[in-house]
Amino acid sequence: MNYILKMSFRNLMRNKRRSVFSALAIAIGTALLLFMSATIRGEMRGSLDLTINLRTGHLQIHAEDYKDANMSLKRADMIEAPLDISNQIEEIPQVKAASPRLNISGILAFKNETIGVQIIGIDPPSAANAIYKDGMVSGEFLTSDDREGVLIGLPLAESLDLGPGDSIDLILNTSEGDTDEQRFTIRGVYTTNTPGYDKATIFMPLEKAQTISRTENHASMIYILLYEMDDTAAVKAAIHAPGYIIEDWEELNKLIILVEQLSNAMMFFFNLMVLGVTSTVIMNTLLMAVYERTREMGILGALGMKGKQIRSLFLTEATLLALGGVIVGLAIGVPLVLYYAQVGFFFGDLGISANSSFMLGNSIYPHPTVGDVISVSLAAFLITILSGYYPATQASKLEPVEALHSNN
Amino acid sequence: MKLTLRLAWRNLWRNRRRTLIVVMAMAMMMSFLIMYDSMILGFETAVYGNAIKLSGGNIQIRANGYADSYSPNPMLPMGNGLDVVQAAEAQPGVAVALRHANTGGLVTNHEGVFPVGIYGIEPEKEKPVNPVMQDEFLIAGRFLQIDDEDAIFIGKGLADAMGIGVGDRIPLSGKNTNEEMSKRTMTVIGVYDINLASLERQVVYISLKAAQDLYGLGDNITEVILFTEITGKENPIVEELNASLSGYEISTWKSAIPELSSTVEMKNAVMTGFSAVLLGIAAIGIFNILLMAIYERTKEIGLLGAIGLKPREITLLFLVEGIMIGFVGAVVGTVLGYLITSVLGIFGLNYGFAVDMIDYLALMGTHIYPAFDINLTLQRAGMVALISSIAALYPALEASRREPATALHHV
Numbered sequence: 001m002n003y004i005l006k007m008s009f010r011n012l013m014r015n016k017r018r019s020v021f022s023a024l025a026i027a028i029g030t031a032l033l034l035f036m037s038a039t040i041r042g043e044m045r046g047s048l049d050l051t052i053n054l055r056t057g058h059l060q061i062h063a064e065d066y067k068d069a070n071m072s073l074k075r076a077d078m079i080e081a082p083l084d085i086s087n088q089i090e091e092i093p094q095v096k097a098a099s100p101r102l103n104i105s106g107i108l109a110f111k112n113e114t115i116g117v118q119i120i121g122i123d124p125p126s127a128a129n130a131i132y133k134d135g136m137v138s139g140e141f142l143t144s145d146d147r148e149g150v151l152i153g154l155p156l157a158e159s160l161d162l163g164p165g166d167s168i169d170l171i172l173n174t175s176e177g178d179t180d181e182q183r184f185t186i187r188g189v190y191t192t193n194t195p196g197y198d199k200a201t202i203f204m205p206l207e208k209a210q211t212i213s214r215t216e217n218h219a220s221m222i223y224i225l226l227y228e229m230d231d232t233a234a235v236k237a238a239i240h241a242p243g244y245i246i247e248d249w250e251e252l253n254k255l256i257i258l259v260e261q262l263s264n265a266m267m268f269f270f271n272l273m274v275l276g277v278t279s280t281v282i283m284n285t286l287l288m289a290v291y292e293r294t295r296e297m298g299i300l301g302a303l304g305m306k307g308k309q310i311r312s313l314f315l316t317e318a319t320l321l322a323l324g325g326v327i328v329g330l331a332i333g334v335p336l337v338l339y340y341a342q343v344g345f346f347f348g349d350l351g352i353s354a355n356s357s358f359m360l361g362n363s364i365y366p367h368p369t370v371g372d373v374i375s376v377s378l379a380a381f382l383i384t385i386l387s388g389y390y391p392a393t394q395a396s397k398l399e400p401v402e403a404l405h406s407n408n
Numbered sequence: 409m410k411l412t413l414r415l416a417w418r419n420l421w422r423n424r425r426r427t428l429i430v431v432m433a434m435a436m437m438m439s440f441l442i443m444y445d446s447m448i449l450g451f452e453t454a455v456y457g458n459a460i461k462l463s464g465g466n467i468q469i470r471a472n473g474y475a476d477s478y479s480p481n482p483m484l485p486m487g488n489g490l491d492v493v494q495a496a497e498a499q500p501g502v503a504v505a506l507r508h509a510n511t512g513g514l515v516t517n518h519e520g521v522f523p524v525g526i527y528g529i530e531p532e533k534e535k536p537v538n539p540v541m542q543d544e545f546l547i548a549g550r551f552l553q554i555d556d557e558d559a560i561f562i563g564k565g566l567a568d569a570m571g572i573g574v575g576d577r578i579p580l581s582g583k584n585t586n587e588e589m590s591k592r593t594m595t596v597i598g599v600y601d602i603n604l605a606s607l608e609r610q611v612v613y614i615s616l617k618a619a620q621d622l623y624g625l626g627d628n629i630t631e632v633i634l635f636t637e638i639t640g641k642e643n644p645i646v647e648e649l650n651a652s653l654s655g656y657e658i659s660t661w662k663s664a665i666p667e668l669s670s671t672v673e674m675k676n677a678v679m680t681g682f683s684a685v686l687l688g689i690a691a692i693g694i695f696n697i698l699l700m701a702i703y704e705r706t707k708e709i710g711l712l713g714a715i716g717l718k719p720r721e722i723t724l725l726f727l728v729e730g731i732m733i734g735f736v737g738a739v740v741g742t743v744l745g746y747l748i749t750s751v752l753g754i755f756g757l758n759y760g761f762a763v764d765m766i767d768y769l770a771l772m773g774t775h776i777y778p779a780f781d782i783n784l785t786l787q788r789a790g791m792v793a794l795i796s797s798i799a800a801l802y803p804a805l806e807a808s809r810r811e812p813a814t815a816l817h818h819v
Contacts, residue, residue, distance in 0.1 A: 021696040025689050032685045035529055039678055069710070127526045153691050266447070266776060268680070269757055272445040277686055281693030291794035292426060345678075 004309065009314040017287075019321065022285050026325025029174075029278035030380040032332030033271055034373060035366065038337045039345075040267055041368035044260040049255060053131050054197055056252035057293060058232050059224040059319050061085065061244050066220060073104065073175040073213055073220075079203040082125070082219035085241055089224060092238050094231040099126035100219035102209045106172040108202065109181075118171060119150075119202045121209025132203065134191045139164030139188030146205050149187035153198025157189045165189055170202070174213045182212060212289070230328050275379060286318060286391035295393055298403025307396035314395050318388025322381045337368045412721070416728040420736075426701055429735045433697050434792050437690040438741025439748055441788050444686060446749045446778035448679045452640040452648070452672050454776040454811055458539045460661045462607065465506070465633035467660050469649070472659050485628035486656065488781045492632045495652050499645050503635045504537050506530065509619040510630050511588060513582030513589070515612065517570050525611045526582045528619020528629075531553070535808045537635055544783070549574035549598030553658075556615045559597035565610025567599050570665050580612070584623040591620050638779045640672065657764070695740060698733070698799035700727050710815025711807060722808035723801070730800020735791035743788050749780045 012019040052058060066077040079085065082100030102121035122129055124142040133141050137154050150170070157163060161332040164186055171181045184204070191198055210216050226235060234247045239246055250257060289295070297310060344365040413754035418425050460466055463484065486492075489507045496505040509528035515524070531552040536540045539549055540563070550563050560580060565571060575598050584590045594614065620626065636642055642660040649658055712722050756775030 005419070019698060021692055021699075023691045026688050028685065032682060032689070036682055043674070153809070168782065238588075256633060259455065266451055266454075269447055269776070270444065270682075271446070273440045274686055274689075276440040277689050277693070280433055280436040280440065281696070284436075284693070284697050286431050287698070288426070288697055288704075291429075292700065292704050309728055364678070 004313050004316055005196050008313050008320060011110040011317055012312075012326045014296055018285065018289070019324075021160075022282060022321050023328060025333060026089035026322060026380060026384055027329035028330025029274055030326050030376060031336065033274055033376040033380065034330070034333040034368065036270065036274070037267060037372045037376065038341070038368040039309060039364060040263050041369065041372070042341065044256070044263060045367050046365055048085055048256055048260070049074035049193075050264055051253055051256060052249050054192060056126070056249055057223040057234055058226040058229060058287045059239070060221050060241070060247050060252060061089075061224070061241050062221040062247075064245055073215055073287075075175065075215070075218065076219040078215060079222060079244060081217055082222055083183070085244075086126075088355055089239055092235055094226055094228065094235050096225045096227050097127035097130075097222045098222055100206060101223050102206060102215065102218070103220045104172050104203075104209060104212070104213050106170055106179075108156075109169040109171060110162070115156075115200070117200050117202050119170065119209065121206040121213075122125050122203050123206045123209040127156045128223055131192055135191045137189045137191055138382060139186065141188055142203060142205050142363075144207065145207055146187065147208055148182075148184050148262075149205040149252035150184045151188050151190050154191040155199045156202075157186075159199075160355075162186055162189075172212055175215045180212055213252040213338060269378070269404075278339065278380065279383045282318065282321065282384050283387040283390060286314060286388050287394065290391045291316075292315065292376055294398060294403045296403075297398045298400045301398065301400030302404060311392040311396035315385065315388050318385050318392070321388075322384035325344060325379050325384065326377050329380065330373065334368070334373065337366050340366050341368060343380055412725050412728055415449055416732055417727055419725075419729055420732055426704070427736075429732060430697055430701055431734055431740055433472045434737025434796070435741040435744050435773070437693060438738065440660065440743040441683070441687060441690060442741075442745030442749060442780070442785050443752070443778060445685055445784050445788070446675060446753075446780050447776060448683070448794065449638055449640060449779040449781060450753075451675070451679075453638055455572070456672060457639045459733050460639055461537070462602075464638040464661060466639060467496075467634040467649075467658065468645060469500075469632040469653070470630065470632070470657050470659075472655060472657055472740055483583055483623065484630060484772065485585065486630060486632075487623055488627040489629040489632050492656065496632060496634050496649060499648055501645055503637050503638050503640065504533070504634070506534055506537070506633045506812050507616060507629045508631045509623065509628070511584070511619070513580060515566070515578050515580050517572065518580055522566065522569060522609065524609070527581065527611060527613050527620065529613055529704065530614045530616050530728060531556070534613075540602055545600045545602050546658055547599050547601045549596065551598055552613060552615050554615060556597065557618050557621075558594050559614065559618070560594035561598045561600070561613040561750075562596060563597055563611070564601035565605030565608030566603070566612065567596070569609055572596055572768075580614075582619075582623060585625060590622050590624070608661055641779075641781075659690055667701070679780075687791060691791070695799040698730065699803055700794055702730075702800065702803040704760055705808070706815050707817075708805075709819075710810065710812045711745055713808070713810075713812030714816060719808035723804045726804030726808075727797065727801050729796055730804070731797045733791065733800075735794025737796060738789035738792045740790060742785055742786040745785060746780060749778050752778045753780065 021367055031370050044304060061079065068265075071077075079100070086100050089095055100123055103123070104119045106117055107120050108115045108117045115259050122132075122142070124144050124146075129141075132151070132389050137157075139151075141152060150168070152162065152168075160184040162168065164187050167182060167183050167185050168186065190203075204218065209220065224235070226232060229249070230252075230384055236246055236248055300310060301307075342365075461687035469486075469492055474484055493505040493507060493767075494641050496502050507530055511526050513526045514523055529538075529552070531554055535551055535813070539545075539575065541561075547564060552559060560578070570578065572578060574596050576594050578590055580594045581591045583591045600608070614622075616629070620628065634645070636645060639661075642662070646658050646660060654692075709722055712725070713719070717725075756777045
């Protein structure tokens with residue numbers, strides 16, 4: 001066995017350029033596969049994270065009949081005394097923040113413009129608002145006792161040329177089925193880097209939102225953020241909220257998770273194509289090498305080497321190529337993916353609407369996993385060896401006498 | 409020159425096995441590239457095709473002034489639309505053109521007021537293509553028929569919200585051509601369930617004729633909706649339609665559903681970027697194999713030199729061979745890629761195994777149907793031919809400069 005290894009290594013070294021090219025094809029293939037899977041995973045994860053932070057939270061508590069799409073303000077669809085419940089939940093150690101939110105649909109009127117918006121009543125001091133607090137561009141964040149202040153998003157502020165201190169009129173639905181109009185002052189401008197969301201979402205303090213929509217001491221939902229996504233099930237079991245239902249991010253983001261599964265399934269076919277190209281390179285290169293060295297095979301055969309041994313000689317060559325290619329591929333791919341996982345690809349404003357259940361930020365951050373690295377390497381490795389099988393079999397079938405007479 | 413051509417062609421087929429390996433490599437790689445590209449196109453249709461059909465079709469043709477209107481459902485008559493349907497269905501790539509009379513309105517009962525989009529449709533034409541009108545989603549009653557007058561077809565989401573079922577009568581109000589509300593009591597004729605309650609709540613269907621009567625449209629309709637065979641390739645169709653139809657506004661789902669469009673575009677940008685890398689791998693492979701094929705013939709080059717061919721002529725001969733083999737490879741690859749893609753396009757690739765999505769059957773299919781793009785394929789073929797010429801030039805130059813005597817002794 002040892003001499004076969006030695007011979008195949010020498011064979012590869014004898015034609016360095018060819019070996020380097022072949023290994024390079026495997027290497028780029030491996031790096032590409034790694035990059036592709038990390039990017040798709042990162043894209044989906046990014047949109048899931050964003051949706052969780054902006055809209056759904058890791059867990060939500062709401063009344064049985066409440067549906068987010070309706071923004072219903074009926075008492076029966078709402079949670080009573082929400083702060084009592086949220087304070088109780090915040091005592092669970094894995095919970096980062098729990099905070100009541102009141103969603104109201106409304107219209108922003110400014111000069112001649114009327115724009116449909118969603119108004120969210122938030123509890124200003126809660127840690128659940130960190131994403132908005134960190135994204136303040138100008139002005140101040142809300143305070144609990146503010147009776148006429150609101151926060152608007154950066155794209156809305158830019159398109160209407162508004163800033164802190166300016167006034168806008170808001171027309172809001174109320175629990176009594178009619179609407180109420182009131183003038184508000186912009187306290188600050190925020191951005192979450194999700195243009196579609198920022199364009200159509202306005203924040204005001206919970207108490208004021210309850211007053212204007214006549215839903216005193218009620219909220220649409222309790223929004224819960226955890227430190228770790230993996231704790232979701234444990235926290236869900238620990239929450240005690242009789243009469244209300246608790247939904248986790250998987251239930252709240254069914255569509256995103258579905259699209260994720262779909263993308264993964266489809267990536268399987270895209271990966272096959274990449275592996276197909278790589279395997280074609282290896283198979284044809286080795287096949288060419290077999291015919292190029294026909295006479296050599298003849299000599300080996302005449303010296304008493306068996307067909308099986310000749311086959312394992314070629315298979316060993318393929319294995320060595322695969323090994324080198326995969327290692328180089330990982331050496332290129334892993335640092336590249338890690339770099340982009342930090343920096344992200346920038347895409348700019350993609351104009352995504354606030355109410356879409358599918359939200360994307362303006363960058364994709366590839367998300368490599370150890371599992372991906374292992375499966376990609378394994379796939380590239382196995383495909384290469386498999387591609388070597390046919391050429392190796394051809395080589396082993398050569399008749400020594402005929403091979404010796406070959407021109408090559 | 410003619411001699412060189414003949415020599416090159418003969419050389420190509422002298423060692424059939426070698427040429428076949430090279431051609432096979434090129435053809436296989438091209439097939440994989442073509443399949444990859446065609447899957448990008450098929451991807452959109454598979455994942456988003458039905459979502460697009462549900463939310464307004466691939467292309468919308470409406471009366472002028474629609475885009476500038478503030479109302480989300482302006483009542484702008486556009487004639488009877490038959491000429492538009494004819495023009496649209498004559499375009500290649502258009503699967504079907506549907507006439508609608510749409511307006512915004514309300515349905516009311518004791519449960520409350522529900523704002524809905526009211527779609528007046530031609531039942532016999534809409535039935536085969538509209539995702540919600542498939543037999544498996546009908547949970548009660550029947551579909552609309554052409555002469556239904558006061559029948560309404562609704563989704564389970566709305567039926568549940570209103571607490572109604574087949575046979576119940578509900579008042580339907582819709583904006584008419586005078587911007588006033590017309591009211592009529594309709595009987596629920598059928599209920600569908602596609603498990604997307606929020607979507608089901610937003611739309612009700614009535615027959616085109618009933619809609620035209622109710623809103624005082626006469627023979628007029630308000631929009632023609634086109635479903636295309638491939639999602640993502642609407643632009644050429646829109647250009648053609650703009651040239652042949654005047655007085656209409658033509659838009660695509662990309663402007664109607666920007667969030668979907670941006671998702672698709674982002675994914676495509678990424679996947680196209682990756683396909684460039686894939687092409688790079690194929691290029692290395694082809695280069696490598698052609699280099700081998702020519703270095704193998706060093707001795708032959710020496711012989712040609714020995715019988716008096718000048719280095720320039722030898723280089724030319726090998727270059728012509730490289731171009732020829734590249735050409736043959738590109739042609740075979742294109743044909744092979746086309747055949748494979750066509751077969752896959754008929755049967756589809758089933759990715760349903762990985763996804764548990766019985767719930768969203770109406771929204772997403774379980775098969776991806778790759779779509780062949782001739783322009784892209786020709787680009788790929790051109791690249792393959794170019795790479796093979798370059799790959800032939802380099803060793804030919806090097807080999808032709810060798811001393812014939814040394815080249816002859818090469819083993």
